[in-house]
Amino acid sequence: MATRRRVAVVGGGIAGLAAAVRLRDRADVDITVYEQSGALGGKLRTGELAGGPVEFGAESFLMRDPAGGESAAVALVHRLGLAGRIVHPTVGQAALAVAGGLRPxxxxxxxxxxxxxxxxxxxxxxxxxxxxxxxxxxxxxxxxxxxxxxxxxxxxxxxxxxxxxxxxxxxxxxxxxxxxxxxxxxxxxxxxxxxxxxxxxxxxxxxxVPRAPGEPVFGTLDGGLSTLVDAAATASGAAVRHHAAVRELTPTAAGWRLVVGPARDPEYVDVDAVVLAVPARPAARLLADVAPSAAEEIGGLDYASVALVTFALPEPALPELSGFLVPATEGLLVKAATFSTTKWGHLRRPDGLALVRASVGRYGDEAQLHRTDEDLAATVHRELSAVLGTALPAPIAGHVQRWGGALPQYTPGHLDRVAAARSVLRRAHPTLRLAGAGYDGVGIPVCVRSGETAADEIITALEGSGR
Structure with a gap:
């Protein structure tokens, strides 16, 4: 009786989970997801503020792909039985904070x-x-x-x-x-x-890619994007290992050996294939001995850190806008703000509380993020009031979510470097694939497609090897 093949998905963000779902759908394999942190989803995280749901990470996904069809995120939502939860912005007009005022x-x-x-x-x-x-x-x-x-x-x-x-x-x-x-x-x-x-x-x-008048560009899920994470984890049927850092990756005659956990008490796991769905730098460290030229190609990718500051405000005077963007030339700490309960009708509350979220942090200016949570929140509140031209009420609740090294900075030639790294892996290690934002671009649809493509290639490699 043949032994079931085993696939390790290293990284439990949406790219890794999408890979796990595709593996489950297309192959008879045992899947284990290794996640270094205590929670799946990566930058998808729904929390609670003042008694209601709020996104502490990404808030939406594109509805269409670059070719004009439904995006990979929408396809995954349908696959997971969540299509009935898709909602769209009720206010789409945003503004720019320019020269001391808001302009559409x-x-x-x-x-x-x-x-x-x-x-x-x-x-x-x-x-x-x-x-x-x-x-x-x-x-x-x-x-x-x-x-x-x-x-x-x-x-x-x-x-x-x-x-x-x-x-x-x-x-x-x-x-x-x-x-x-x-x-x-x-x-x-x-x-x-x-x-x-x-x-x-x-x-x-x-x-x-023509778009019909009134066709929504973005969507999200009523109940929060963590429902997508939970549904994908369940549908994948994968064994999920939290707080399980993969520290080493070594090829074997039959596949791969993973060294998991702390150095003082390592666990050795043998698998047939690996989807490496972690940021570029940790991926490069794991590949340094396995495929040094591939590691060099991806290891130089830099990342920006950001913080999201969210307030629950009692009946503030907000414009009928989804939010605004701030040019760096304006000299503000805030680079973007979203009037969440204006933008998303499903979030509006009968008690009159408004959720306002501001994004802080630009690449090369990470020193600003060294401020305390209290200082960040106070500065954001002050700057939002100044941009709006009216003093916002004191928040009844607030939350600061820091995302260190969250957003890849793709310099010219990035895709060529990634293609070179993947070419090395295809030739030398066909049962090892890269997936995620560090390679293919940001946004939920791109990450989903990246994970699914990696899974498809792993399945092809396993079938071709006869394992």
Whole structure:
């Protein structure tokens, strides 16, 4: 009687859980998820504040994928029987905090990059003669550049500083001048290989995935995104090991040996295959002896740390906005704020309490996060009041959630480096795969797809090996 194959999923974030669900669906294997912390879900964490649910991590997912179909997150929600819980924002208009006031974010942009220069003049004055047709595509087929470098050259500094940088910063906590175009804006990158001007590239990228009027861009789950985590863990049928740090990874004749737990009391586990769904630096440490060239390719990826400060405020005077973004040039600690109970109708409360969440922390400015929770909360409260032009009431409850090393900073060439690392692993170690935000991009759909792809490749490798 054949022994059931065993697969270890190292990392219990949404990428690792998505891999475990796909393994369960497609293969007859024993799955164990090894999670270093005491909780699954990674940056998906639903908590409670003032008697109601609140997200202490990611708050939503994209409804569609880059090709126009349902996103991998939506597909997973359906697979887990949670489709009836999907809800959408009831207020979609957001603003920019510019020059001491709030101005609506202009329409017709692609992550802040204009497709119509006339529409952005309320917040930035673009350079109108910089986007000239040079007689050929903006970028050659293999070139990657930073988003900021491309947009500054074509539209000028204000468009980057007041539009693109805060919008990218809201997602990555990074700077447009450092972030890879190919990784962070793949649709625009593809269009630049064909179009001769940036305006035409933006329009082409937008036209490639048309969106019906009123179609929701984002969704979340009534009850919180931790329901997605719990449902995925259950559906995977995996054995879950909490507080189980994998410290070493060694190839064996039959697969892999994991060294789990503290050095003083190690546990040795033999498996047939491994999905490595942890951030790039810990993955590089595990690969240092196994595949040193792959480890070198991914080990240089840096991460930004952020903090989320959430208040429950008694009947504050808030604008009818989903929230606002703050350009770094404004000199504020807050880089983004969400009026959660305005944005999400399912969170509105009969007692009049409003949930307001602010994001703090930009790449390269981590020293600001060394403040105490009390200092962070007081500064955020003061800055929110200043931006809104009215003193917010004192919160009846608050929460500070720190995410150290949370957001990957993809410099130009990132995807090529990841592809090189994966190529090494496919040739030398076909039963070991990488998955997660450190490799393929941020956002729940991207992480889900990354985990599912890793699982598919593991299954193919196991079937091909005859194990």
């Amino acid at each position: 974010i202009p329409g017709g942009t692609l992550v802040g990059v204009p497709g119509d220069l006339a529409k952005v003049t309320t917040v930035a004055q673009p350079t109108r003669d910089g986007d000239r047709d040079g007689g050929g595509p903006l970028l050659d087929p293999v070139r990657d550049v930073s988003v900021g470098a491309l947009v500054r050259a074509r539209f000028g500094d204000e468009v980057v500083d007041r539009l693109v940088d805060p919008m990218l910063g809201g997602v990555y906590a990074g700077r447009a001048d450092d972030l890879s175009l190919v990784t962070t804006m793949p649709a625009l990158a593809r269009a630049t290989r064909v179009e001769h001007t940036l305006l035409d590239a933006v329009r082409a990228a937008q036209a490639a």
